[in-house]
Amino acid sequence: MKSLILYDSMGGNTALVAETIEKALGARAMATDLVKVDKDLDIDVFDYDLVFIGSPVIDWLPTKPLMDFVKRKMKAYARQGVVKPSSPLLPGKFGVSFGTFAGPHIGEKEALPMTMWLNSFLEHLGYAALDQWLVVGRHHHNKEINLSGRLGNIEDRPNAADLAVVEHKVGGLVDSLSAWCA
Template structure:
């Protein structure tokens, strides 16, 4: 059976909502899915899965410290095991998806893209094939000004049900191409 892990960190609930929809879509595609909150679980072997999905918000062009620490710990473990190889050769059947929530009161998606690239490098260095990076505009909780007066306009309530359903469908389509 096709196995997937949806690993995420969420502070305000935006990334958690997206993670749940990614998991729903994968399950609809008949994948066995483990959904893992980095706040609660950090002991996981990526190589037990056919697809690793990592979700994180963008904080000042970086993943937040808990996600960054999780990734660095996993990377050091795989280095010690000899799984980080010169040239980062791809391992057949090992795939990855990155999804990043962002509010972007300043420059929008441009603030989130460095996070996706950064997280993707952890997975590519251990041989996973990076399938895609998804960037999801989300409400800036705790600041009405940042949710209404930034470059993205009024982003309160995002991601909304329409966007979350699109994410579920994209995840379903993704697992169908892999399964």
């Protein structure tokens, strides 16, 4: 099973999560590509069986570079006839969306639309979107939010405990897929 971790990161929080996913996949000897999106990225998502796609939350959505990539790929795949009506599931294709958020307003609820948007992309391609993972990260532009937001003190987030949860989730996911796909 070949995996892709496609992400964008602005302050480093999401990069830490993406690198943790890569480390956990590597520990299970999975072939993995870790790719930070940019405006010129041309990668075929269908080359991968397991896709992790993630971003920091910006106004309830992914970053503009990641959204632009998704829109570009959707148009290209539609032109190629790969995106099918009713989005039938493709055997052996799975995905997980992930994101980081600082929670200056309403916390995790504010992040859910972003991961749902990314899961919709995966599902339109025929991937089974298995989960959406959200991780608290420090706010890089407003120290007050780090200390007094709804989530309490998030200065050191994502921390070792947060990243250990991500590693555990990756392990459980890979073990489940290995058993299910055997």
